[in-house]
Amino acid sequence: MSPSPVAAIKPADAAARPVPLTAARLYLCTDARRDRGDFVRFLHAAYSGGVDIIQLRDKSIDAALELRLLAALRDAAAEHGRLWAVNDRADLAALSGAPVLHLGQQDLPMGAARSLLPAGTSLGLSSHTRDQVEAANDGGADYFCVGPLWATPTKPGRAAVGLELVSHAAALRTVKPWFAIGGIDLSNVAQVVAAGARRIVVVRAITEASDPAAAARALLAQLP
Template sequence: MPADVADSSHRVSPPVTSTRTERLERLSRARLYVCTDARPPAGDLAQFSRELLAGGVDALQVRDKQLESRAEIEALSRVQEETRRAGALLAVNDRADVAALVDADILHVGQGDLTTGQARRIVGQETLIGRSTHSKDQLLEADSDAGIDYFCVGPVWETPTKPGRAAVGLELIRFAAQHATKPWFAIGGIDREDRLREVVSAGATRIVVVRAVRETPRESAAALRALLP
């Protein structure tokens, strides 16, 4: 019998779902947010998630465009066991219906996805909503939208995870640091410690990473977390 099956009866059950207030408190403390696909290179998805969370990750998003809905829900459920146990946030990308079905902490949407009002009709009021922004106007709009709880700013540098998306550079990070009133995360190409130091110098206190933690999740997450304010 595989080890992960043999000891399953001894695992501590994750706590029940969080309230909106609890989720907002976790968001306010969050500094390191990781996006991963469902096929990480270092172990299976549950093990990969455990390693990231042990390294200090505050929020985990499964973003895998190749997954059909049922497979995405199964992947998110595996990650959710780990995030609830660690007191971290689980985010769903784009799919409000999937976010509602798994009772995700966060629904993250892009500029071309559902409006805030449309998303709220599906996920309700307890789920946090984040939005991607790529310009000053988009940033200010997200900051003033009462239905949005946080936003991402980027990509700071061009990245293969967003092909064709032009880099916004550090100027938009400085603008966010001066004008944003909500929690916000710098994102895009922050895959080296020198780049992290640059975005922190520009005023960022929270980041989203993808590739930077894929090979050595616990060690890489811990190193990034140590450099964040």
């Protein structure tokens, strides 16, 4: 029997004040890592390497397990003074006390999501076109993501938008944080930065690394 993904949960020590969203540069999305049974250990490694935000994104798990995993994520984030995020589910974000909820274009509308959440919860929004980038910049999101830049198995069926959309986002007058996303790894992050991104979201570049902390540090070293 594989080990429980939350077997290693321990109460966080004195919680450090989390890094503000505006200062975040490296954002990680991870599944529940049920095939590895190392969810908690992985969280600590990623945060130790400098990841600013970790989002649990796993469509294969039920709500009860997701809440247990979010509790582990909350404790790890508190121990490292970092942020954590819920994907799509405003109800789970409210129940877990998440500081960040990320929504897609087809998810709950921003206003409806805010009505379910405590004041102060940050909302993020995915954007895949120029119009969506501009709407996210001008609308109610606290941050937005631009992509996917390259085709990625984590978003099957979603067409790649390329680096031009990054350049478009970079040219906007905005005070909102925004992140480039989609197929970014150490082999192409320099291109993303050259196109104008200052913040990135990654998945496999860290989740599939033999040393997640080292992978995070290497990515951060490429960011301005």
